[in-house]
Every structure is written in structure tokens, then in C-alpha cells.
Amino acid sequence: MDFGYASSQQALRQEVRDFIAENMTQDVVEEVHGRGEDGRGPLMNDLFKKIGERGWLGISWPKEYGGQGGDRLTQYLVEEEFARVGLSVGGGGSGAPAIMAAGTQEQKDYYIPRIIKGEISFAQGFTEPSGGADLASLQCRAVEDGDEFVINGQKIYTSSAHVSTHLYLMARTDPEAPKHRGISIFLLPMDTPGITVRPLWTIQNDPPAPEGTTYGTPRTNETFYENVRIPKSSLLGELNMGWYVGAMGLNLDRVGASRYLISVRRDEDIVNLAKSDSSEYLNIRNNPTVRDKVAEMWIEAQVCRLMTWRSMSIVESGGNFTYEGSAEKVWAPEHGLRATEAYAQMLGPYGQLLNTSANNVESGLFAHNLLGAFQSGINHGSVQIMRDQVARRGLGLPRG
Amino acid sequence: MDVLLSENEEMIRNLAREFLEGECPTSLVRDMEKDELGYSQDMWKKVASELGWTALSLPEQYGGLGEPLQFLGLIFEEVGRHMAPVPLLSTMVSALTIARDGSEAMKSDILPQVASGDLILTYSFQETDPRLIESAVQTTATADGGDFVLNGKKLFVDNFNQADKLIVTAKTGKGLTLFLVDTGSAGISTEKEVPTAKDKQFAVIFDNVKVSADSVIGEIDKGWTTAEYMLDLGAVFYASQMCGAARKDFEMGLEYSKNRVAFGRPIGAFQSVAHMLADAVMYIDGGELLTREAIWKMDQDQPYQVEVSQAKAFCNDKLQHVTVYSQMIHGGMGFMMEFDIHLWYRRVASWSMRMGSTFEHRARVAQGILDTPGNVELGMIQALPA
Known part of the structure; x- marks a missing residue:
């Protein structure tokens, strides 16, 4: 140790x-x-x-x-x-680890150095209007046509599609196969003809979040694919094996420190606010009930940190996860929700004031966090799904 | 950084586990709950002289093996897992306190006897006002020629009936002083306490108990930092025991949920049960990581008090949930005396209230982050205010 x-x-x-x-x-x-x-x-x-x-x-x-x-x-x-x-x-996102794990030599040589330099960034086209958690039921089609695939369909919550250079897309290539066995993954430039990006504005857009907000997705997108033609070399991994390639990438993405790193700002912010002389009127530091809650949340944040450290230790020692990545993805977002609610509550009526409001505290930071805290409990596999994975994969419990 | 167990650490833990799996059936645990003395002398001999648990983390020059506290922490996880009826925690907390601040003569006399298993120790601090702060100590030690005279009442003293000597914290002229006192000294009487763990705990009354000046541990009037060290050791090792106990308790609940069939399927197939178990394993992992980190910091001579309190507060709070979940999964069966699961439940509950409640430890964490100068940083060294 x-x-x-x-x-x-x-x-x-x-x-x-x-x-x-x-x-x-x-x-x-x-x-x-x-x-x-x-x-x-x-x-x-x-x-x-x-x-x-x-x-x-x-x-x-x-x-x-x-x-x-x-x-x-x-x-x-x-x-x-x-x-x-x-x-x-x-570098974020599940695209790069999936390319590293399943890409051809050409794909690795082309994409990885450019991702690292920041020249290429991926939006992830997985979720569709008909299914979020049940991702494998996706309907977006990719049909082989000579040397090309032709893509038709719709994706939703294609976040950052409007600023990304590329798309990491999951589409159905065999509608006859069982749902997990007929999916493939493609890598394509966002400016490929036939792609339309339409903004979806989130509840964090109005007013825009202040600097320092822990959670922030003012905009996501829905994307439409109409006869989008891409070369066969765009396929990542084997045809019809896309579900497993994607799952691998998601699993590796989940491990990253990103979930815990949200904590660093949020949990430090409240303590540092409480300690500053200018916040004396909020009576955080001297209220024993509030002190108890601050400490409780601080300890939870330490658990998030240690779960992240554990995942890194497992990866570094060449081990495999059974449930540890999913455990992180339950703990960090749920702690985030509990902490964000508690911290806003500590400010009393100031906790509800956004940054365009008179008399706000810290430019409405804590109120803005409230508008997005549940987001990380939903994206990339909801905490409910993750908790199920801990139970089924980690503990070997039978399916209902 | 590598928070996983090293090969050595795994070996230490596995050896302890194998030994206790063989030697510590729940029938022995039950027998010792009813036994007047309350511990297995046979097992104590084996763990001390054959397995070296009492010598493990004591300094080599006093008959110890000089290994890190981390190793001892892993032993305590196993002691908790098997509820081993041996006075290891009270002995080691006391011995390590002496190893830190005792006089040369005291260390040379006491520690080799502890290492060999020939001496059982315990410690006392809490009184009628049970807070773990200096001002809650009302027991007095009055100078009387070259000696001291103790008067007062200590509560919640583990294993007093098993111990040869106990550490007593008492008010002296200008502060706190620690004494090492023979449990058989004239003027000592006891009251029996019955914790839910049904291990041995006593109130100890001191009525003009004479102790010599060479029984002082550390400096006269300056005993608070020594006492703090003793209390932190107690808190963190209790956290280790709770982690071990909770994990075993959880494993039994998990096993039961896979086998118990209701409405045509194993109850573990129901999400409400499955998610309870998922929460349980995450609580245990969290408690274990916090506890091991706190002990690691003690080994590194880094500030550790906030970490100890983080660990004990979290274990107090969450590991009780774990054992409650397991009780619920067992249904009425878990409530029956003849079934074993309550043995762990009762201990985790009891241990969670020893050496600092959830609220006391959170208050200490709050001090560490709110009452110190400068901004805080998650995961960085955080000392308590002086």
C-alpha cells in the first residue's frame, strides 16, 4: 500500500x-x-x-x-x-481508448497523435431518441454499398458535435442479428455531407453559468444523418462487433479521474467560501449543524478520490476491473448531487440566486451547480445502470 | 501510489485469515460472550507467541518485529472479520502509546512482555462526560511525596478484567498526565458494563489509588498529545475491525440472497435487494480505503488526525448500514439467536460508538478544514489546528 x-x-x-x-x-x-x-x-x-x-x-x-x-x-x-x-x-471521451484498443494501425497512426495534439476531437453519436440506457436497441442504419457505408438515422445528445472535428458513431449494420450483435462503430469527419447538427439548449443555458461552475453543458445537439457516405476504412474494429468495441471504450472512459475531478472544485469551493471573511454573514463556519454536513460531504469526496486512486492502481498493476469503474460512476455523481444540494442549502435563500440576480453569492455559482449536478448521474450510463453493474458483474447476482 | 495490497500485505492478511478460519468458529465467539473472563487464553498464546501479532509493530530493540502499523491494521481487519475473542486491540493501543512516549525503563520492562504475549494491557480515557477532549477528564492525580494518588471514575474500559495493567489519563496540576497502573492496585473497583457486542467492558473507579512517579508515561502535565495518539490508534484500529466485520457480514448476506428463493427466484435477482448489496460493497470499500490511508499516514509520520477521523466517521455511519442490510436480507432468520449473523451486527453497532462517534469525528474533520488558515485542497495533507 x-x-x-x-x-x-x-x-x-x-x-x-x-x-x-x-x-x-x-x-x-x-x-x-x-x-x-x-x-x-x-x-x-x-x-x-x-x-x-x-x-x-x-x-x-x-x-x-x-x-x-x-x-x-x-x-x-x-x-x-x-x-x-x-x-x-x-483528452476525454471514449473514442481515443476505443481506437487504441480496436483500431487498425492506420487508424491509430492517424488519429491518436492528432487527438493528443488537440487537432482532432470526437463527438460521440451513440444515444438515440428511442433509447438511452437501452443503447443496444439503436436504429440508426449503416448499409454497405460498394466501397462505402451509407448512414441514415438520428442521434440525440450528441454533445460537442458543433465544435468537434469528428464523430464516433454507433450504427446498426445487421438488423437481423440479435441486438448486441448487429452494431458497428464508425469514425468520420463532422463535415461529411449529409450530417445536420441542431442545437438543444439545456437548463444551464439561461443565464450562462458563471466561471467556476462545476457542471456545465449549456448546449448539446441532435444530429441527423441523411445518406451520409463514408469509406469502408471508417469502420472501427470488426463489422457487427461495435457493441463490444464501444463498451470497452466506455469502460476505460469511466475509469478516468474526470468524475472525481468535478469534486475537487465543488467541495473545495464551499470550504473556501466558508473560510473567507467576506462570507461571515452566511454563518457557515460557526454553525455546528452546517459544520457537520460540510465534514460529511468532505469525507464522501475523499472516498470518491480513493475510488479513483484504486482504479488507477488496478490499471497500473495490469489488473482488470470487475465493478470498480462502475462503483466510481455511482459514487462520484451521487456524492455530487448530495453535496451540491447541501452546499446551496447552506447559503439559505442566497443558494437559489443565479448569476444575473442581484445579491447573489459567488456569481450564483452554487445555484448554477444545482442546475447540472444530476447530469453526471445520467450521462455515460446512469447511476441506476451502474449500480446494477456493481451488483451483477461485481457481486455475481442473478438477473431478475 | 498504489492503494492495493502488496504481496507481503496479502500474505500477512491471508495467514491471519487462515489461522482464524481454523481456530475461531462462531461457537467460540458465543462461548466467550458468556464466559466470565471473556477471552480465549489458548488463542491468545497462539496469536502472540506463534503468529507474532503482539510483536509485529513494536520496535525491534524491545522484542518487536518493527513492522509498519499497516500490517497490524490488516490483522485487525481479520480480528474483526472473525470476531476473535482476544484482547489485542486494547493491548496494542496501550503498548504503542508506551513505545512512543514511555520512559526507557518502562519500554524495556513492558514492551518485551507484550511482544511475547505475557502481558495484557488496556487504556482508559472517557468518563461520565464521554467526549474525547482534554477538558472532559475529571479524574485527578495528586502528588504525594514522590508518588501520585488517583481519584475518579473511568467508563467504557475494554478488557479491564483481562488486563494486567491499564493506562489512566488524569488531571495533574497544569494539565493532563498518563499513568500505567496495575489493574490489581488497592483502591480500584469496577462496575460491569454490557455492550451490544457482549465483549468485556467496565467502569473503573479509583479511590485513592497510589501510583509511583515512574509509572508516568511521557511528561507530567503534558500528556494531551500522548493521549491523542492513544485515542487515534484506538479509533483507527476499531475502524479496521469494523471493516473486517462488515465485509464478512455483507458476504453472508450476499450468499443468502443468491440461495433464498421467493416469488420463484433468488431474492438477489430483485433490484431492491441487489442495489442494497451494491451499496454495501461500496460502503465497505470506501471505509477500508479511508482506514488504510489513515494508518499509512501514521506510518509515514505525516499528519494523520483528520484522516483517522474521516475513516472512523465514515465507518461508524456506513458500516452500520451494511450490517442492517444484511439483517434485512436474512429476514426473520437474522433476528433469531441461533443464527450467527447477529454476532457481527451487534459488534459493528457497538464498535461504531467507541473511540469517537460519527458526530465527534466529523467535528474534528470540520476543524481540520474550516479552522485552519488558507484554502483547502482535497487529497492533500491537512493538519488539525494547534
């Missing part, structure tokens, strides 16, 4: 902090905030280039694909520091 950081890792943490202090300037912060759902602006692009030059993107990816060949803990540590200022440098 070892619950500590090596001195080299602590030095790296300091290096990242110094970098952030120097480069995360007020104009960058304002650009991020001002652009809202429109993705990275020029200042942010510059910043990411600098982060890439330091070798902090793709730390745990193999060197031959432009990564650093580092361990997951080092990557996590860098991600954690950037998460404190609201930046995600994890």
Missing part, C-alpha cells in the same frame, strides 16, 4: 501550478467565459499549444503515438491541477 506521491510527482505538481499562475491570465479566463458553448477561442488554442509543448497532453499515451509513455497517476495529477482552474486536459 502506498497512499502518497513520489517527490518527482510533487515537483511536477508545483511545475503545473507555476505554469497555470503564469499562463491562465485574466484575458484567457474572460475568453473562456465569453465564448460559452462555442468551444476554444484563439487565446485558449494558444494555451493548449503551450500545454502540449510541456508534454502535458496525452501523458499516459504511448510515445510512438506522440504521448509521453507516462503512468496514469502522473496524468491524473496534471489533470487535477488543471481541473482546479476549470480546464480539462484529459
